[in-house]
Amino acid sequence: MRNDPASVRPGHIRRDAPAVSPGSGVSFVMPVLNERKYLPRAVSSTLAQEVDGPLELVLALGPSTDGTTELARELAAEDPRILLVDNPAADIPVGLNLAIRAAQHPTIVRVDAHSELSAGYTARALETLDRTGAANVGGIMRAEGRAPFQRAAATAYNSKIGLGGGAYHGGAEEREAESAYLGVMRRAVLEEVGLFDESIRRGEDWELNLRIRQAGYRVMFDPSLSVTYWPRETWPRLARQFLATGRWRGELVRRYGTRNSLRFFAPPALVATLVAALLVGILRSTRALTGAAAAIAGLVFLPVAAYSGLVAVFAATRRGASLAERGWIAAVVPTMHLAWGAGFLAGVTRGARDTVDTSRLSGRNTPLP
Numbered sequence: 001m002r003n004d005p006a007s008v009r010p011g012h013i014r015r016d017a018p019a020v021s022p023g024s025g026v027s028f029v030m031p032v033l034n035e036r037k038y039l040p041r042a043v044s045s046t047l048a049q050e051v052d053g054p055l056e057l058v059l060a061l062g063p064s065t066d067g068t069t070e071l072a073r074e075l076a077a078e079d080p081r082i083l084l085v086d087n088p089a090a091d092i093p094v095g096l097n098l099a100i101r102a103a104q105h106p107t108i109v110r111v112d113a114h115s116e117l118s119a120g121y122t123a124r125a126l127e128t129l130d131r132t133g134a135a136n137v138g139g140i141m142r143a144e145g146r147a148p149f150q151r152a153a154a155t156a157y158n159s160k161i162g163l164g165g166g167a168y169h170g171g172a173e174e175r176e177a178e179s180a181y182l183g184v185m186r187r188a189v190l191e192e193v194g195l196f197d198e199s200i201r202r203g204e205d206w207e208l209n210l211r212i213r214q215a216g217y218r219v220m221f222d223p224s225l226s227v228t229y230w231p232r233e234t235w236p237r238l239a240r241q242f243l244a245t246g247r248w249r250g251e252l253v254r255r256y257g258t259r260n261s262l263r264f265f266a267p268p269a270l271v272a273t274l275v276a277a278l279l280v281g282i283l284r285s286t287r288a289l290t291g292a293a294a295a296i297a298g299l300v301f302l303p304v305a306a307y308s309g310l311v312a313v314f315a316a317t318r319r320g321a322s323l324a325e326r327g328w329i330a331a332v333v334p335t336m337h338l339a340w341g342a343g344f345l346a347g348v349t350r351g352a353r354d355t356v357d358t359s360r361l362s363g364r365n366t367p368l369p
Contacts, residue, residue, distance in 0.1 A: 015216040016133030017186040020106045023053035026122060027103030027187075028111050031087060031095030033062035033360050035113035036071050038230060043075055043082070045116040045228075046109075050123055057111075058103050060087040060095030065361075091356075093196035093204040100187070100195060108190060110182040110205075115141075116228040125184035128174075128222045135189040135217035136209060138180025139225020152328030153231035153238055155321070161314050162333055177221035178261060179209040189217055201356060202248030210259060237359040238332065239339045244357040246340035250347020267341030268348075270307065274338070277304045 028046050032039060046057050059076070061069050061084055076082040085102045087095035100108055107129070109122055121139070128137045143157035156162030183205065193211040196204050209219045232238040246267065253260050280297045283289035289297060315321075315330040347355070 013216060014218070017129070017135040017217055018188045019130075020186065024107070025054040025056070025105035026051045026107045026109055026126070027100075027105040028055070028057040028109045029060070029096055029099035029103060030057065030111040030113055031060045031062065031092045031099070032064070032068055032072060032113045033087075033090055034064045034066045034068055036064070036066045036068045038114050039068060039071055040075070041116050042111060042113045045118075046111050047079065047081060048119070049109075049117060049121060051126070052123075054105065056081050056083060056104060058083045058085060058099040060085050060099040062087045062090035062095065091198065091201050093198045093200060096204075097195045097198060100190060103187075106187045108185045108187050110185070112182060112227075112229070114230050115182070118226040118228070121225055121227065122184065124224055125222065128220060128225075129184060129186065132218060132220050134220040135212050136180050136183045136185045137220040137222050137225070138177070138183045139222050139227060141181045141229045142226050143229045143231055145231060147233065148322060148324040149235065149328050149332075150231055150233050151321070152325050152332045155318055155325070155329055156332050156336055157229070157231055159314070161310065162336060172223055174220065174222050174224075177209075177219050178213075179206045180219050180221065181205075182227060183209075189215070200248065200252070201352070202245045203252050207252060207256075210256065232359050235331065235335065239335050241357055241359040242336050242339035243343040244355050244359075246343025247347035247355045248343075248352045249340075250344040250349070251352035253344075253348050254351060264344070267337045268344040269341075270337055271341035271345060273300060273303050276300045 026049075028049075030042065030046070035042070043057065043059075047055070049055065059072050059082065061072055063069075072082075072084060076084050083102060085095075085098045087098055089095075096110065107126065109125070111117065125137050125139070128134065141157065143154035145151035145154040189212060190208075193208070193215050195208075197207050200207050212219055232241055249260070249264055250268075253264070277300045280289065280294075280300050284294050284298070311330055311333050314333065315326045318326060318329060321329065343355075
């Protein structure tokens with residue numbers, strides 16, 4: 001096996017994850033908070049997975065206010081493969097660790113309550129783990145939506161313009177990866193590296209995969225694996241989600257520095273450029289900045305104009321999108337970038353502290369049709 005200096009610490013060699021016996025079973029783990037609208041489909045797509053051996057689904061229940069806990073208990077009463085554990089802290093990494101510790105089987109599949117696994121997902125992932133000796137494998141996050149806003153958000157999620165160059169947003173070739181969306185993981189490796197870091201409320205998957213790679217194991221991206229993801233349904237919830245995510249990425253930069261990909265610095269650079277353009281505009285309008293200095297400073301408007309044009313073209317050229325969806329796309333893309341970038345700058349300068357994703361705490365939901 002070849003060694004990758006970017007993912008293996010000096011003195012460490014590449015290792016295969018411990019082999020798992022055929023038919024040894026799979027444990028799915030899902031942290032849940034205020035997901036009554038999405039939980040039934042997330043659970044049904046999980047329990048429909050075909051695996052060689054026993055299957056269980058462990059739901060880590062946060063203190064929901066929309067009836068999610070009651071629904072989860074009903075589902076568990078109907079199917080003995082569903083196990084419930086309490087997650088009073090509500091934090092995702094805490095819930096994941098509680099679920100993993102309660103699970104019985106040597107392969108752990110992370111599932112999000114806002115997602116649906118495609119048919120054959122787990123069987124294919126297990127084959128990839130066996131074939132490559134990887135410790136973790138993930139696939140493509142395929143965002144979908146129903147109402148115009150959610151479809152616009154899904155369009156942004158599925159594009160490099162929206163969420164950058166992460167493999168799980170559109171990679172086409174199987175390869176080693178920096179991280180994995182959700183992930184199908186060998187339990188022995190998770191226990192070796194210490195499970196999820198409970199001090200990290202967002203980006204916990206990236207940090208876990210960093211430790212997996214530093215321990216010498218591979219993280220794989222397999223484009224044949226697909227998970228349907230449902231974005232937030234409203235503009236304020238989406239903005240709050242990205243603000244919290246950006247702030248935690250800033251915290252991860254404080255902790256891990258250059259181990260973070262350069263693409264994470266694009267949104268804060270955009271925010272800084274817009275702030276600079278605003279200041280230059282004010283100084284020029286008040287004539288505090290004139291002459292050659294004003295002309296040179298005015299160059300800051302060029303990247304702003306280029307970005308605005310890119311977003312406008314992206315929104316206008318989406319095939320099959322309604323006029324409402326195109327309008328929302330033009331609003332969603334900069335909202336994602338600016339909220340994430342502003343959160344990043346706050347996180348990298350002051351830390352994430354007790355930042356939580358409040359988009360998961362609002363509103364009662366009704367079941368999907």
